[in-house]
Amino acid sequence: MGQVGTTEVVDGIGILTIDNPPVNALSAATRQALADGFGELFANDEVKAIVLICAGRTFIAGADISEFGKESKGPDLNAVFKTIEEGTKPVIAAIHGTALGGGYETALVCHYRVAVPSAKVGLPEVNLGLLPGAGGTQRLPRIVGIEAALDIITGGKPIGAKKALEFGMIDALAEEGKLREGAIDFAKKLVAEGGPLVRVRDRQDKVEPYRGKSEVYAEYLKKNARAFRGFKAPFNIVKAIEASAELPFDQGMERERELFLELLTSTESAAQRYYFFAEREGAKVPDLPKGTPEREIRKVGVIGAGTMGGGITMNFLNVGIPVTLVEMNQAALDRGVGVIRKNYENTAAKGRMTAEQVEQRMALITPALGLEALSDVDLVIEAVFEEMGIKKDVFGKLDGIAKKGAILASNTSFLDLDEIASATSRPQDVVGLHFFSPANVMRLLEIVRGAKTADEVLATALKVAKTIAKVPVVSRVGPGFIANRVMAPRSYAANALVLEGPTPSDIDAAIFNYGFAMGPFAMTDLVGLDVIGRGSNERTLSGDLVKLGRLGQKSGGGFYDYDEKRKASPSPVAAQVIADFAKAKGVTATGALSEQDIVARLLYPVVNEGAKVLEEGVAIRASDIDVACILGYNWPLYTGGPMFWGDTVGLSKVVEGLKAAGIEPCKLLVEKAASGGSFTRG
């Protein structure tokens, strides 16, 4: 059994403890421990019932994702499950932490499930582009019914123990902190009362009423068309759940297997599994010494209560950290605080917060005029206007006010952090914390490491990200850092391509069909052409449209025309402006392009820019670029992000495409293409 599993017998109850840190994933070693442990306890005549429990922070958190796609070693999971389910002694799963995926499927082959109130159970495989492949799609519907199973498995969200009890997903709650005792008592009672060996697979009552009702599934897919677009897993999940009603259990299991394998070998799932680890890699900085101390952040200051400052403040209020919010004048301060309140009240109106919680969070704000109010905070985040002069002025003053050891952060989008830091006598305490708008919602946080940023400050910034539930990606100083910089070439390419013949609708459709929520022209119209073009002195296409009063949706027209309901239609006026601009620039139309060609023209330059960011050492690794684009720009998750996608397309093809469009591929990209290398595979 190795060190992963241990058995003991207490008052006739066999206890198998799995201890495979960090999350007791079902690796070959865990499967072996289950096979050996159950083998031993079933064979022991002294044992009347068995409790399966885990050590550490959680019950089994699922299959070992890092084993997928590799040669399978150790015992087969379904064979282990068969031993448990068909065993002649009742088996009780004792759940704490998170019983997810294969972990919850393990619990489902046990005859009973007991959990502490803080535990969560669920089948999150959909998030990895998979379906529950160890019976979850066949057993869960037999407990909760088809409709609930569809929501639970395509939603992939863990469910709290109390809710799970209502659903029948667990059978009993144990007292918090006393799972072992609770499960043993449950087992003893079962033995004393001669409780039945309940096998979920034998139940038919919840699925039978759905036999032959194919319309249920068709309607479900229709209802969720938007959320499922581009993904493969939800469709196979629905088919597998349908099989639970249509087929006898064993045939249903075979169908589940087929549908699982189809997903396992898909690019979409490979991309989503890659992304699972990519998100967790972002917090790892190779040259940051292990054990670097972190400073304590008990109180935060935010300067500027505008679009970003307000959202940034909310992140801290949400986790109970008080914020001193500084503005230039009372009106701006009142407006900023008012927007925060409104946001919370809207959440409360949707029933996701109580009125009391709104007041609790608002009470954590200390509104202030003047930077002097920041003398006692541990971390200051500056979110004032994007102008070097103003930022340097603010940091210069802060230097004289902030306490020793306070971290001074800037939310600048494009400015040189080192220059901002030079306005202080303590550049080692300066770091960039680049949030994305809306800052209270978007999960990405780019942490910008200045030339002089101390290790301790970087380590603390990473800790702050975790505290406020952001996904960090570390960037060196460079124009636009990672996400904004890497995505900018998409806009340049769109503006160039639209002069060559493809219309805004053609380009937007190609990008939408690739998987983005919206194409670049629809996005420009939404944000406002005046906003996007701000600060540019050159003649631009957007500038020409703005001159005609075409500011986008808000003025009834931009690249498209809009009706009162803001429904877009192609605009003859915009088409003329585009044609005139093309003529003035001497661009001749090349005619229509396929969607694939349009995608290549817009997105290969993103791959190229990503390669440059790596070449320059601005990003630590390719996966950080993918995380930044997926979380910062809603790049479709199932493509894995620009770098993973570039590898999927093939880097030689990307290089050729760039050259054909007159763009010079960067050295790193050319080298990788020539050597058959990749950014993200191995």
Ligand code: 3HC
């Ligand atoms: N396989 C391999 N490694 C895993 C893993 C898994 N299933 N789940 C977590 N890990 C690793 C993480 O990569 C991380 O490693 P690191 O420390 O080296 O970065 C470490 O475990 C800790 O994970 P987190 O940082 O995410 O820890 P948290 O405490 O924040 O969260 C968790 C714990 C809720 C269990 C979360 O890790 C999680 O959601 N894991 C994935 C669960 C999942 O998707 N299970 C289904 C797997 S697919 C499956 O079971 C198929 C089956 O149907 C056949």
Ligand code: NAI
């Ligand atoms: P904004 O204009 O909405 O807010 C700026 C606020 O700062 C205003 O309320 C202004 O009154 C206040 N302010 C200006 N000077 C001040 C001073 N000396 N002391 C106190 N308050 C002062 O701007 P926004 O959009 O919030 O941007 C702020 C910063 O965040 C900029 O650096 C911007 O580049 C960056 N950023 C903006 C993003 C966005 O999507 N809007 C995304 C990420 C970063």
